[in-house]
Amino acid sequence: MQPVLKVFSLFFLLMISACQSKTDEVQQQGTGERPRLVVVVNYPLQFIIESLVGPEFQILNPVPPDENPEIWLPGDATIQTIQQADLIITNGADFADWVKKLSLPRSKVLRTSLAIKDALITVPDFEVHRHGTGGAHSHAGTVAFFWLDPRLMARQADAIAERLINLDPESEKEIRANLEKLKVSLKPLNQQLDQIQEGYPGLHWYCRRPVYQYLAKRCDWTMHQLHWKSNVKPNLEDWEQLKSLQEQQNISLMLCETEPGQELTKRLQEQGISVFTLNPLTMAPTQGDYVSNMQLQLIHLQKFLKQQQKTSSPEK
Structure with missing residues (x-):
């Protein structure tokens, strides 16, 4: 019987060793080796x-x-x-x-945002709203769309x-x-923005809400936010506000996050405002990536600004 017991003991020890190795392997996969x-x-x-x-x-x-x-x-x-x-x-x-x-x-x-604290832009009237029957008041806030620069x-x-x-x-x-490599891939965008800044400095734009402030600062522009809700049709009060601003500022350009409908575009044109749509890319594009999409948008923006310059320049 003794040899048989020795065989069983050896088999038992081998089984314990195999189980322990498997446990260690699973634990390794669950920690350091997993992505x-x-x-x-x-x-x-x-x-x-x-x-x-x-x-x-x-x-x-x-x-x-x-x-x-x-x-x-x-x-x-x-x-x-x-x-x-x-x-x-x-x-x-x-x-x-x-x-x-x-x-x-x-x-x-x-x-x-903590890595760019010195460059953050705070808008005094970031959000304007009313409580009950009280008058409108505003809250300051920091613009979040850093990557547009x-x-x-x-x-x-x-x-x-x-x-x-x-x-x-x-x-x-x-x-x-x-x-x-990433920084090298961003260089063409900076070159495009340098060209835009050099060719079209000092422009004034409308925007619905605080989105384009970092882009504007990069290009030496000024943004005037309208406090219009995104993807919501402007109401009578919104149009009255725009009319009042136009009487003071007479701004001819507007940046939109999404393509405005024909009716909105026509009404803005009646106010003397031309619209350019620039997708801030908070969501992944259907084709390409951040760099390729921003490059294409900046090319279109340059063409738009060139056309606006021709339209506004008096014929000789």
């Missing part, structure tokens, strides 16, 4: 991270393609995923309502790269190399 999960709040941040990292990171932009990332709110399952992420990269300046409403672990959150996007990318390296030091060389 690091990084959650973002909008497409520009997604574009930056996609430009910086490889398969060792998993990037999650939880906002559905047909939802506005500024006001979208996640469901319970998505909330759980977000809270378990290795890193949550937010925009700051109160962009994305869900960031303000969820309890997020501070150690995992990177607020990219590629120089600020590059500074966001610097901060993100450092945080990603802290998360995965082994990827430092790759991330730093990709960061330089």
Whole structure:
């Protein structure tokens, strides 16, 4: 019987050893070997991270393609995923309502606006509204669309790269190399903006809400916000406000986030205002990426401004 017992004992020990190895393997897959999960709040941040990292990171932009990332709110399952992420990269300046409403672990959150504190633009009358029968009053706020100035996007990318390296030091060389490539890819946009600034400085524009202030500052322009709600037809009060502003300012240009309808375009033209649509790219484009879409939009903007210059110039 003794040899038989020895065989069974050896078999038992081998089984224990195999089980322990399997447990260790599963634990390894569940920690260091799995991709690091990084959650973002909008497409520009997604574009930056996609430009910086490889398969060792998993990037999650939880906002559905047909939802506005500024006001979208996640469901319970998505909330759980977000809270378990290795890193949550937010925009700051109160962009994305869900960031303000969820309890997020501070150690995992990177607020990219902190990297550009010196460049932030605060609008005194960011939001104007009424309470009950009282008169209108306003609240100051910080404009959140930093990436419309590629120089600020590059500074966001610097901060993100450092945080990603802290998360995965082994990827430092790759991330730093990709960061330089990203900055090179932004150079043509800066060149286009330099040309626009040189050719069309000092312009005054209307916009519905605070979106284009960083772009305007980059181009030496002034933005006048109308406090019109996005994608909502202006009411009688809105048109009266515009009429009053036109009597004071006589501004002939307006930037819109989405293409205005024919009726709105015609009515603005009657007020002497020409509209250019510039998508701020808070959501991923259907084709191309941030750089290619911004390049194309800036080309169209230059053509638009050239045409406006010809129209406004007296014939000799």
